[in-house]
Amino acid sequence: MEKELEHFDISEFADAVPREHFTDEYENNNYEPAGPKTALVAIIGRPSSGKSTFLNTASGEPVSIVSPIPQTTRNAIKGIVNTSFGQLVFVDTPGYHISEKKLNLKLQQVARDQLEAGECVLYVIDATRDIGEEEQMTAELIKPYASKTVVAINKIDIAGTKPEHVRKFIRAVLPEIPEDRIVNISAKNDIGINDVLKSLYDLAPEAPHLYPEEYYTDQEVGFRIAEVVRGQAINRLTDEIPHALYVDISDMEFKKGGKELWVRAFLCVERDSQKGIVIGKGASMIKTIRIESIKELRKIFDYRIDLDLQVKVVKNWRQKDPILNKLMNE
Ligand SMILES: Nc1nc2c(ncn2[C@@H]2O[C@H](COP(=O)(O)OP(=O)(O)OP(=O)(O)O)[C@@H](O)[C@H]2O)c(=O)[nH]1
Numbered sequence: 001m002e003k004e005l006e007h008f009d010i011s012e013f014a015d016a017v018p019r020e021h022f023t024d025e026y027e028n029n030n031y032e033p034a035g036p037k038t039a040l041v042a043i044i045g046r047p048s049s050g051k052s053t054f055l056n057t058a059s060g061e062p063v064s065i066v067s068p069i070p071q072t073t074r075n076a077i078k079g080i081v082n083t084s085f086g087q088l089v090f091v092d093t094p095g096y097h098i099s100e101k102k103l104n105l106k107l108q109q110v111a112r113d114q115l116e117a118g119e120c121v122l123y124v125i126d127a128t129r130d131i132g133e134e135e136q137m138t139a140e141l142i143k144p145y146a147s148k149t150v151v152a153i154n155k156i157d158i159a160g161t162k163p164e165h166v167r168k169f170i171r172a173v174l175p176e177i178p179e180d181r182i183v184n185i186s187a188k189n190d191i192g193i194n195d196v197l198k199s200l201y202d203l204a205p206e207a208p209h210l211y212p213e214e215y216y217t218d219q220e221v222g223f224r225i226a227e228v229v230r231g232q233a234i235n236r237l238t239d240e241i242p243h244a245l246y247v248d249i250s251d252m253e254f255k256k257g258g259k260e261l262w263v264r265a266f267l268c269v270e271r272d273s274q275k276g277i278v279i280g281k282g283a284s285m286i287k288t289i290r291i292e293s294i295k296e297l298r299k300i301f302d303y304r305i306d307l308d309l310q311v312k313v314v315k316n317w318r319q320k321d322p323i324l325n326k327l328m329n330e
């Protein structure tokens with residue numbers, strides 16, 4: 001029989017992750033308090049358009065997993081940008097992919113909820129791809145929110161892209177969006193990001209900030225660790241495995257007077273054959289994922305992370321509501 005997923009209370013780790021260098025900046029007096037504007041900005045777009053890359057570049061921290069595999073992001077992940085104009089809280093969302101599968105329907109819902117919730121919308125379009133049915137549908141989805149939308153035409157660093165073509169499409173389907181709110185960018189190479197921020201600040205109202213300035217994300221420690229491990233895994237695995245994988249943090253405990261956090265995590269896959277691949281020859285794959293995850297986690301946290309990483313099979317988890325709900329609501 002399949003083993004039940006264990007549920008541990010990790011609420012005591014509920015603190016978000018503070019900005020690493022904030023204290024130094026503060027003590028050296030070279031930081032400027034954020035200005036009066038505040039907005040929640042939903043980042044919407046098709047899978048692989050570069051939403052997470054934008055979030056990471058704008059917030060200056062790798063808060064969201066980037067990978068060449070479509071449908072990498074599964075949650076509404078926040079990245080916070082503070083400037084002299086104010087605070088923008090970006091909400092990364094799963095790529096909008098048209099499919100009736102249970103996991104996809106849940107991912108679509110995560111994206112739609114954020115459209116409604118935010119003061120602004122950032123619509124990211126991949127300029128290397130032809131405008132197809134899915135792009136049309138994404139634009140339609142955004143239509144009711146056009147008055148609060150900025151469009152980023154992404155990947156202009158790639159030779160041969162035709163941003164004018166995309167611009168024409170936007171002018172046709174979303175004529176309510178003025179020309180100066182359609183910006184050519186390279187999220188990867190940090191081109192045009194400031195212009196996007198400026199356009200968003202123009203739309204943002206003056207309001208109390210949503211987060212203290214030392215935070216660059218609202219993710220709980222357990223979720224952050226799970227996402228770092230998932231990122232290391234999916235960027236080393238191919239075919240269906242990245243989609244068939246999730247990370248379950250089953251236990252965490254501070255040790256050595258708070259200097260070390262011990263974490264037990266499971267890389268969960270759907271089938272035995274996938275388990276063998278994730279473990280690898282002589283356990284080489286799982287070892288690499290563990291070591292590279294620890295390296296990443298060291299950059300994020302002040303304390304050492306001791307990671308016990310194992311692989312387990314959770315048959316057909318993508319069809320199971322309790323697991324999907326747990327993953328989506330984290
Ligand atoms: N050359 C280039 N590649 C980019 C740019 N932005 C993103 N990419 C690449 O596009 C791929 C997808 O990027 P992501 O940021 O993961 O895309 P996403 O929209 O978050 O994808 P989902 O989470 O799957 O919806 C990755 O391989 C990125 O490195 C860009 O400006 N230029």
Ligand SMILES: [Mg+2]
Pocket residue numbers: 051052053064065066072073092093094095
């Ligand atoms: Mg993403």
